[in-house]
Amino acid sequence: ATGSVVATPAQYDAEYLSPVSIGTPAQTLMLDFDTGSSDLWVFSSETPKSSVQGQTVYNPSKSSTAKKLSGATWKISYGDGSSSSGSVYTDKVTIGGLSVSNVAVESAQKVSREFTAEADLDGLLGLAFSSINTVQPTQQKTFFDMAKPSLDSAVFTADLKYGKAGKYNFGYIDDSAYNGSLTYTAVDSSNGWWMFTSPGYAVGSGTLDSTSITGIADTGTTLLLVPSSVVTTYYKQIRNARYDSSQAGYVFPCSTSLPSFTYAVGNSQIVIPGKYINFAPVDSAGSSCFGGIQSDEGIGFSIFGDVALKAAFVVFDGSQSPRLGFASK
Ligand SMILES: NCc1ccc(-c2ccco2)nc1
Numbered sequence: 001a002t003g004s005v006v007a008t009p010a011q012y013d014a015e016y017l018s019p020v021s022i023g024t025p026a027q028t029l030m031l032d033f034d035t036g037s038s039d040l041w042v043f044s045s046e047t048p049k050s051s052v053q054g055q056t057v058y059n060p061s062k063s064s065t066a067k068k069l070s071g072a073t074w075k076i077s078y079g080d081g082s083s084s085s086g087s088v089y090t091d092k093v094t095i096g097g098l099s100v101s102n103v104a105v106e107s108a109q110k111v112s113r114e115f116t117a118e119a120d121l122d123g124l125l126g127l128a129f130s131s132i133n134t135v136q137p138t139q140q141k142t143f144f145d146m147a148k149p150s151l152d153s154a155v156f157t158a159d160l161k162y163g164k165a166g167k168y169n170f171g172y173i174d175d176s177a178y179n180g181s182l183t184y185t186a187v188d189s190s191n192g193w194w195m196f197t198s199p200g201y202a203v204g205s206g207t208l209d210s211t212s213i214t215g216i217a218d219t220g221t222t223l224l225l226v227p228s229s230v231v232t233t234y235y236k237q238i239r240n241a242r243y244d245s246s247q248a249g250y251v252f253p254c255s256t257s258l259p260s261f262t263y264a265v266g267n268s269q270i271v272i273p274g275k276y277i278n279f280a281p282v283d284s285a286g287s288s289c290f291g292g293i294q295s296d297e298g299i300g301f302s303i304f305g306d307v308a309l310k311a312a313f314v315v316f317d318g319s320q321s322p323r324l325g326f327a328s329k
Pocket residue numbers: 015032034036037078079080082114115118121124220221
């Protein structure tokens with residue numbers, strides 16, 4: 001089996017949302033596919049009304065295939081400070097024509113204010129390793145792990161794009177979606193993430209600096225978060241860039257033309273065009289813009305978020321020895 005689903009950008013490419021059908025008859029919600037976490041959770045009929053502001057909710061009592069997972073609970077918090085928690089059902093989940101039965105669908109009984117404020121986002125679909133799923137007392141498998149036995153190939157791919165819809169595919173690699181060849185690199189999944197080491201980087205047309213960057217491939221994080229030495233080197237190339245403590249990040253005039261940022265993957269390189277690194281205006285005046293490359297200070301590893309991933313076609317190979325494949329596009 002295979003599946004293919006669109007990934008539509010929201011809020012200046014801050015996140016990418018995909019339609020996911022849950023239950024019988026189908027209830028279709030827009031979920032943020034997140035390779036940085038492993039819980040599939042949704043706004044639901046159990047979410048307090050005051051916390052639901054525009055989201056579509058999953059109602060398990062209206063699904064003939066829903067089953068309460070008795071005594072199961074979940075609770076998750078994310079790097080951006082947002083969080084959610086609740087109860088658990090199992091139900092049929094269909095993504096882009098790929099149907100999987102008895103998937104753990106985590107029903108939100110609490111969501112933090114950041115999620116309430118995001119009217120377009122109805123939940124998250126975790127695609128990291130099931131070892132970091134938060135359901136207790138019995139940890140649950142991700143949609144991908146549940147789908148794996150049925151898939152033609154134990155892979156999914158992320159093809160996110162700048163300012164327009166991209167795609168997630170399950171079970172196959174669309175060789176027409178990228179240029180040249182895929183370069184595969186080793187994954188350390190011991191912490192539950194798709195963690196890899198980039199052997200170097202370059203700013204603009206400069207030479208490759210062999211400072212390695214170890215981080216996670218995370219579709220659920222918007223920006224590229226790297227060591228402060230790398231951040232400093234990048235913004236040093238931009239005359240009017242400055243660290244804005246009120247924004248807790250580097251900003252620059254929105255009219256600035258930005259240098260590209262290149263990250264190495266094995267012996268190949270992915271070039272992030274400068275325009276991808278102008279993330280969004282910080283004020284309604286739109287005079288100063290927030291940089292798409294910021295520090296990973298305090299996290300303990302780097303995060304190759306959407307700013308980095310949307311410059312590539314990325315294969316998440318979930319075979320016996322997981323690996324990541326990158327190609328330019
Ligand atoms: N890295 C996972 C993730 C994705 C989306 C969010 C989010 C959206 C609106 C508020 O918070 N938070 C965390």
